[in-house]
Amino acid sequence: MFIAYVVLAVLVSVLLVFSGRSMLVKDKDIVETLTRLGVPDSWYTMLALLKFAGALGLLIGIFYRPLGIAAAVGVVLFFIGAVVSHLRVKDVKGVPVPFVLVLVSAAPLVLGLATL
Numbered sequence: 001m002f003i004a005y006v007v008l009a010v011l012v013s014v015l016l017v018f019s020g021r022s023m024l025v026k027d028k029d030i031v032e033t034l035t036r037l038g039v040p041d042s043w044y045t046m047l048a049l050l051k052f053a054g055a056l057g058l059l060i061g062i063f064y065r066p067l068g069i070a071a072a073v074g075v076v077l078f079f080i081g082a083v084v085s086h087l088r089v090k091d092v093k094g095v096p097v098p099f100v101l102v103l104v105s106a107a108p109l110v111l112g113l114a115t116l
Contacts, residue, residue: 020049083102
């Protein structure tokens, strides 16, 4: 199970870094989505930094599991917030992606707890 945790922690971290980078460079699709959700431009950097912090926490969690678990909780909550944001503006079409990301980011959490 430890190997599965490591693989998922690395994959979710890569996903978070890629997504955070897209926010920092203000990728057209990301900006359109965040604008539709009512997210102010001034939040982009903070949201990207939160993703980077989650990625770093997951990677460090490979060696120090409590931090990895805490990071995984934060990442899951981040994406739950994304789902809620889409639902708040009645953007039902936008819900599946963050919902899948909730499930994907929950996997390292569950495996991290299982391999304590």
